[in-house]
Amino acid sequence: QVQLVESGGGLVQPGGSLRLSCAASGVFFSVYTTGWYRQAPGKQRELVAVITSGGSTNYPDSVKGRFTISRDNAKNTVYLQMNSLKSEDTAVYYCNTGHGGRYWGQGTQVTVSS
16 A cells, blocks of 8 residues: 655745645655645646656646655655745645655645744
């Protein structure tokens, strides 16, 4: 049974940082492309970072230079380092992986507010 568990969300002031983690069981991040997505209230889910099985990364312009995705194969965990956070980064963040992106975590709330 596949399980993705996100953690590390919380309340942070604008300009602050958070590091999200996504730990997997039943599937190996090293085999698949893995993405971090977010969904704000009333908005569609959007991709904010992706890492391929080969380790290549990509980001949309909205987070480029502020967010960094990484992977620890030994721990089977993917991370999202988020710096210089803005109020518009407030959302529930999800990790996604597997063949055809079939597996999703439950999400972790990130709130950026003073």
